[in-house]
Amino acid sequence: MNGATTSDLVLLVPELILIGMALALILVARRIRRGPAAVVGTVLAALAAALVSVWFLPNGATTGFGGMIALDGYSQFFKVLIAATLAMAALLSVRTTDGEQVPRAEYHALLLLAATGMMLAASALDLLTLYLALELMTLCSYVLVGATVENPMSNEAAIKYFLLASFASALLLYGISLTYGVTGSTDFAAITSALSEQGVSANPLLLVAVGLVTAGLAFKIAAVPFHAWAPDAYQGAPPPVAAFLAAGAKAAGLAALGRVCLVAFGSQAQVLSVFLAGFAALSIIVGSVVLLSQTDMKRLLAYSSISHAGYALLGLIGGAPEGASATMTYAFFYVFMTLGTFGVIIALGERGENLDGYHGLAAQRPGTAALMLLFLLSLTGIPPTAGFWAKFVVIGSAVRAGYTELAVLAVACSVVSAFIYMRVVVLMYMREPQAPAPARFPVAVSAVLALAALVTLIGGIAPGRFVVWAVPP
Amino acid sequence: MNEYIGVAVTFVLAGGIAAAMVVLGSTLGKKNPTPAKLAPFECGKDPFSLPMGRLAIKFYLTAILFILFDVELVFLYPWGVVYRQLGVLGLTEMGVFLGVLMVGFVYAWDNGALDWQ
Numbered sequence: 001m002n003g004a005t006t007s008d009l010v011l012l013v014p015e016l017i018l019i020g021m022a023l024a025l026i027l028v029a030r031r032i033r034r035g036p037a038a039v040v041g042t043v044l045a046a047l048a049a050a051l052v053s054v055w056f057l058p059n060g061a062t063t064g065f066g067g068m069i070a071l072d073g074y075s076q077f078f079k080v081l082i083a084a085t086l087a088m089a090a091l092l093s094v095r096t097t098d099g100e101q102v103p104r105a106e107y108h109a110l111l112l113l114a115a116t117g118m119m120l121a122a123s124a125l126d127l128l129t130l131y132l133a134l135e136l137m138t139l140c141s142y143v144l145v146g147a148t149v150e151n152p153m154s155n156e157a158a159i160k161y162f163l164l165a166s167f168a169s170a171l172l173l174y175g176i177s178l179t180y181g182v183t184g185s186t187d188f189a190a191i192t193s194a195l196s197e198q199g200v201s202a203n204p205l206l207l208v209a210v211g212l213v214t215a216g217l218a219f220k221i222a223a224v225p226f227h228a229w230a231p232d233a234y235q236g237a238p239p240p241v242a243a244f245l246a247a248g249a250k251a252a253g254l255a256a257l258g259r260v261c262l263v264a265f266g267s268q269a270q271v272l273s274v275f276l277a278g279f280a281a282l283s284i285i286v287g288s289v290v291l292l293s294q295t296d297m298k299r300l301l302a303y304s305s306i307s308h309a310g311y312a313l314l315g316l317i318g319g320a321p322e323g324a325s326a327t328m329t330y331a332f333f334y335v336f337m338t339l340g341t342f343g344v345i346i347a348l349g350e351r352g353e354n355l356d357g358y359h360g361l362a363a364q365r366p367g368t369a370a371l372m373l374l375f376l377l378s379l380t381g382i383p384p385t386a387g388f389w390a391k392f393v394v395i396g397s398a399v400r401a402g403y404t405e406l407a408v409l410a411v412a413c414s415v416v417s418a419f420i421y422m423r424v425v426v427l428m429y430m431r432e433p434q435a436p437a438p439a440r441f442p443v444a445v446s447a448v449l450a451l452a453a454l455v456t457l458i459g460g461i462a463p464g465r466f467v468v469w470a471v472p473p
Numbered sequence: 474m475n476e477y478i479g480v481a482v483t484f485v486l487a488g489g490i491a492a493a494m495v496v497l498g499s500t501l502g503k504k505n506p507t508p509a510k511l512a513p514f515e516c517g518k519d520p521f522s523l524p525m526g527r528l529a530i531k532f533y534l535t536a537i538l539f540i541l542f543d544v545e546l547v548f549l550y551p552w553g554v555v556y557r558q559l560g561v562l563g564l565t566e567m568g569v570f571l572g573v574l575m576v577g578f579v580y581a582w583d584n585g586a587l588d589w590q
Contacts, residue, residue: 006562023573023576026576026577026580027576027579027580029580029583029584030583030584
């Protein structure tokens with residue numbers, strides 16, 4: 001294995017841009033306490049990273065750093081998606097960081113570093129690189145969840161998230177060490193070739209290793225039974241951080257899971273499908289059913305994100321590249337529709353955090369109510385929104401993989417979850433307003449809402465535009 | 474496997490004797506508690522305060538700064554040993570690494586971690 005050379009660094013230009021901006025923000029932290037410099041810098045860095053990922057990098061798949069980092073269509077797709085998540089989360093944060101409570105520069109530096117970890121997770125070709133990338137993401141997330149220091153709920157959420165996530169990291173690490181024990185390597189390609197010679201029957205330890213690695217990664221996407229952190233963390237965290245976790249951490253977790261399932265453990269598709277089908281079925285059922293009793297909007301979206309993690313996993317069960325690209329499509333559309341829904345909640349401020357706040361919104365702010373309707377339809381999976389197409393492709397791939405019962409379950413549960421999403425719509429359109437009309441939204445939040453709505457609509461009407469980018473690993 | 478049986482027997486015997494002593498002592502023993510007997514034992518003196526007293530937060534900041542330089546040193550030693558083989562690339566890499574660490578130090582300094590009031 002050679003040491004890193006400068007040509008390897010070209011593979012990491014998007015990450016280096018984000019890290020550079022984060023370091024710059026930390027250096028001048030005390031001087032930009034006021035003013036929009038941190039938000040502008042973060043958004044510019046995210047834009048630059050996305051542009052570099054799309055255009056500047058050499059075409060065709062390459063690897064670097066001794067085969068630890070890949071640059072292919074798969075990592076490019078997720079890098080652009082994560083850069084978009086970062087930019088939108090930063091724009092949604094304009095109000096959160098207005099007060100003295102949350103230090104602005106540090107907050108954005110942590111967002112940038114967490115996004116760097118997510119991007120690295122999408123391009124890691126080695127279990128240990130993957131672990132480090134995911135740790136970078138979660139370590140920054142702990143602090144972000146507890147960013148509103150004076151709010152006891154935020155502190156509690158951060159501590160709960162930290163304890164559970166450290167436990168999950170330990171599981172992942174133990175799985176990695178067992179995989180190393182079985183195959184003699186942490187490199188994806190070497191694991192593949194070692195596993196093609198021996199199956200689970202020859203080495204039962206492999207079953208434990210695969211189970212632990214998938215469990216550790218399932219935690220990152222909040223799949224049942226590793227979902228317990230999500231509702232508390234989302235509820236206690238500042239709303240933009242909850243949005244960032246729901247969208248970005250899920251995308252990064254799915255990216256990691258996709259590459260591990262298809263490349264490293266590709267030959268063990270039968271073992272994997274048992275675990276993944278279990279996680280998917282449980283997440284869909286628990287997410288959709290518990291969703292029905294929620295009255296706090298952030299908790300509601302947390303359970304919604306749990307059920308969506310289950311739907312996204314449907315694509316990976318078959319172990320086929322088409323399935324992985326269905327999961328990528330799902331991740332892509334989910335990011336925009338969940339950021340849009342969080343955007344409406346953030347725009348409405350205090351009022352948006354509780355279900356009761358939506359009484360008669362359509363009479364006061366018809367535009368906002370229409371946007372919320374669009375995002376809720378998309379979360380339910382009703383055409384002509386992107387959510388319909390996303391569910392359509394993953395359920396289709398589950399049927400093709402021979403999991404018809406699971407597909408039926410998924411459709412049934414999305415009908416169940418429709419009750420709560422439509423309840424918000426009923427409150428908005430068929431009730432009298434109880435609270436005074438909300439104040440004008442900041443321009444940044446409106447911009448995020450517009451972008452999310454645009455992608456949700458175009459994705460529903462002409463999904464092919466986005467689906468072509470979903471290149472499986 | 475056979476050579477471990479002795480170890481296992483020792484474990485079981487040791488555990489059994491210890492458990493038996495505790496159980497017998499607590500069931501058969503005479504109990505006659507007085508306030509003096511129930512007081513926490515600290516070499517015959519009344520305890521002054523809780524064992525975990527309050528510490529100034531400044532010590533934590535100092536500890537974190539120490540870790541910053543500690544990590545730096547951990548990497549500088551092996552780097553120094555193979556410095557000649559690494560050449561210019563190694564020098565720049567270490568420069569970047571130290572630069573990143575120093576950003577953290579500058580941040581701490583800038584925000585008053587070194588002012589001891």
